[in-house]
Amino acid sequence: MSPDPSLALENTADTPDTAQQILRRVFGYEAxxxxxxxxxxxxxxxxxxxxxxxxxxxxxxxxxxxxxxxxxxxxxxxxxxxxxxxxxxxxxxxxxxxxxxxxxxxxxxxxxxxxxxxxxxxxxxxxxxxxxxxxxxxxxxxxxxxxxxxxxxxxxxxxxxxxxxxxxxxxxxxxxxxxxxxxxxxxxxxxxxxxxxxxxxxxxxxxxxxxGGFDRPNIRYRVTRKQNARDQLLRFMAAEHKGDAGIVYCLSRKKVDAMAEWLRGKGWPALPYHAGLDAEVRRRHQERFLKEDGVVMVATIAFGMGIDKPNVRFVAHLDLPKSLEAYYQETGRAGRDGLPANAWMSYGLQDVLTLRQMMDGSEANETQKRVERHKLEAMLAFCEITGCRRQSLLSYFGDTLPAPCGNCDTCLEPVQTWDGTEAARKALSCCYRTGQRFGVTYLIDVLRGKDDDRIRRLGHDRLSVYGLGSDMDAAQWRSVFRQLIARGLLSVDLDGHGSLRLTEACRPVLRGEETLELRKDPARAPRKRGADLRSRFDDPADERLFNALRACRRRLAEEQGVPPYVIFHDATLMEMVEYRPDTYEQLRLLNGVGEKKLTDYGDAFLEVIREQGVDA
Missing domain, CATH: 3.40.50.300 (P-loop containing nucleotide triphosphate hydrolases)
Structure with missing residues (x-):
């Protein structure tokens, strides 16, 4: 079928186009x-x-x-x-x-x-x-x-x-x-x-x-307690994103290289990206990510700003970002096409200790340090929140969401809380009575009454706090310390050992003037299926057509040396699956099908739709 000659891009009318006409004629959108x-x-x-x-x-x-x-x-x-x-x-x-x-x-x-x-x-x-x-x-x-x-x-x-x-x-x-x-x-x-x-x-x-507001309703926000982050990430990707493009962020270049290699060993097409790599290697890896389907980029924050790839189905953080601005910007690279996407992050005590130390040890002036501390505290509060994550995130940017979103982990699986006031007092007292010069692991050993040569040598087995926390296991105590540090009741010393010190903010708790509601960490991270593009296909024939359309798009993109999404976004292919257009007039009604693309690609995609209809 040949296109109607009236579909030429140039506007031959005497009057100039309006914004609405350009939107429809050039970019293929109605409103x-x-x-x-x-x-x-x-x-x-x-x-x-x-x-x-x-x-x-x-x-x-x-x-x-x-x-x-x-x-x-x-x-x-x-x-x-x-x-x-x-x-x-x-x-x-x-x-x-x-x-x-x-x-x-x-x-x-x-x-x-x-x-x-x-x-x-x-x-x-x-x-x-x-x-x-x-x-x-x-x-x-x-x-x-x-x-x-x-x-x-x-x-x-x-x-x-x-x-x-x-x-x-x-x-x-x-x-x-x-x-x-x-x-x-x-x-x-x-x-x-x-x-x-x-x-x-x-x-x-x-x-x-x-x-225009900050809400990205198609993104599902999830923060999981870090247990074995590498294995947790693999389970998440295997359950929800097999064959999908994604970005995995790590804090260090060394971790990026190791994680990319490990994922490749597990059968994933993973590539590293950080400033320490040769410029030509970075260029090749970025080009593969943009032009191939299903590539996973493991990267430091050196990668991502301005990446237009619309069908990134997940962004995962293996380390805590320094601020909610960074988190929002990085997770925003998922689901640019408006289809379901996941923002997944593993978060643990070591993240808090590391970022606190980095921030306090930076060479920035006091004004900038104060701003950075405020941003980190907001990031930590987001991780520890028991209410809707989206409401918290939007509130930080001055935006509001009247009701919980129903599309974040705390909405889908409400967080249990407990009165952690007494446990917090024990933890704070232990820190104080041992001289405010020990890290979390040692303090937990003292609280749980561990039979240990070092504890006896230092005489800490004779303290009133020794064994006072034997009713809780080590994981529960780590959760308590993590939340006390996140709330600023304990600070991390710059001695290189992660020693903890009391802050002024802990005084009301120690005096009994303030109670603390703490998160109850689940025994293990939930394995709940999340936002998955493929789950939108109930009919196998729809999935076959979608895959055939993607193959057609990939072939055309390779011929022209451009990323596939430059031809059409996944969202446009989804509309082709839903509406099964059979003519140019029907195809031009779909979002993302402008006049030039209709002229250039209409025959190819209509042919795929007809062939799949015959096969079905």
Missing amino acids: FRGQQQAVIDTVAGGRDAFVIMPTGGGKSLCYQIPALLRPGLGVVVSPLIALMQDQVAALRQAGVRAAYLNSSLSLEEQREVEEQARSGELDLLYAAPERLLTPRTLALLERCELALFAIDEAHCVSQWGHDFRPEYLQLAELAQRFPAVPRVALTATADERTRHEIRQRLSLEQSEEFI
């Missing part, structure tokens, strides 16, 4: 979401905007559509080469004239892009901040008609943030050099303090602010 329309109207009208919108919420349309509506070139500041390459590839698939300037281009290719920009042959140009602010690029932009500047991942300008990039600080120069060009700054992650800093540093104090 705007949330505050997209309001942001687009603001920027298209020539006014500045500051946009906070969750990952997967459609931030890119907030500057791509105004750039197509306004005359001239839209310039996008993007922090990573991989991110701008992906976005440009996706735009070209949709028929948008887009290009990037970065170090991956040869000198001849750079000159070609610059000439396209000068001659008005581009709608959008992507560049990193350090490239954008070179005299050569600024001189180029001064010779171009400019539609707008978009500053993506704007949280990178914040010195209090988790992804601070010094080069972002210079972007305020754009306001001075090009005062008539509207600017829009966008991020998914910023608490109130960070938002204020972003506006100030980018000279956006007078911009209109759009906060």
Whole structure:
């Protein structure tokens, strides 16, 4: 079947397109979401905007559509080469004239892009901040008609943030050099303090602010007590994510390498990624992750910012992030397509001790240390919370959820609590009476009355606290100490041994003025099936069709050298499975099927649907 010639991308009408027409014709969507329309109207009208919108919420349309509506070139500041390459590839698939300037281009290719920009042959140009602010690029932009500047991942300008990039600080120069060009700054992650800093540093104090909410309802948040994190992760992946793409975050490079190797030994296509690897190795691993199905990337936080891969079905943390901003940003890389995804984390006492020591031992000034301690305390509170995790997470960013979400571990399996006041007093007293110079394991041995040479040699078997906690096992006591440290009633000394000290906050508990409700850790972590894409297929014929569509998408992507999701997202393939379109008119009604993609790929996907219908 040949496409109707009226489906050509170019608008041949005398009147220019509206935002709604571009949304449907170019990007293949019927309606705007949330505050997209309001942001687009603001920027298209020539006014500045500051946009906070969750990952997967459609931030890119907030500057791509105004750039197509306004005359001239839209310039996008993007922090990573991989991110701008992906976005440009996706735009070209949709028929948008887009290009990037970065170090991956040869000198001849750079000159070609610059000439396209000068001659008005581009709608959008992507560049990193350090490239954008070179005299050569600024001189180029001064010779171009400019539609707008978009500053993506704007949280990178914040010195209090988790992804601070010094080069972002210079972007305020754009306001001075090009005062008539509207600017829009966008991020998914910023608490109130960070938002204020972003506006100030980018000279956006007078911009209109759009906060689109932080909720990602398709992500299931789970925090499990760390017992054997490696085996726990393997059970989780095998039960819920066989064949799925995912990201596993570890704190150290050594742990990343060991974990990737171990997973490969267990039959998983796992790749390591961290700053210690050769640049070419990192590039190859990232390319495989983006272009192949089912690859698991084991990484430090050096990986992930700006990764556009929409079908990452899980993000797992084997170590505790330093802040809720980092956690939200990293878990937000799952489920960008809106389909079910998991955010899984193992968390234990050693995580608390390690991060407390790292923070107290850092060379930051006292003001920054105070901010970092506040962020860590919020992260620990999130891990120990007994109520809805999503409500807690959204509250941190100033957002609200009226009722528990029903899609986090504490909602699905409510946490039991117990009056831990007396146990806390015993733990605190033991710490005090042994001289505040011992770690958790030793204190537990004293409390449980262990027959030990060291305890006898130090005379701690004669203390009143010796054996006072024999009614609880070691795991229960570790839970108590973990929660006391998380709540700030005990601090970790910087002696390298994890020695514990009492803080001022513990006094009301010791005096009997305050009671403590503690989490009751389960005997073993629950093994409950979670958010699984494949569970959406009740009919085997649907699953066969979905797999056939993915194979078709993979073949087309390989022919063009682009990631499969640049052709169509999983969510679009799911709609093909659900509606079984048989004509161009039916196919064009699906989300994500713009006019150019309909022209380029309509025959291939309709043929797969018809073949599977015959086979069924």
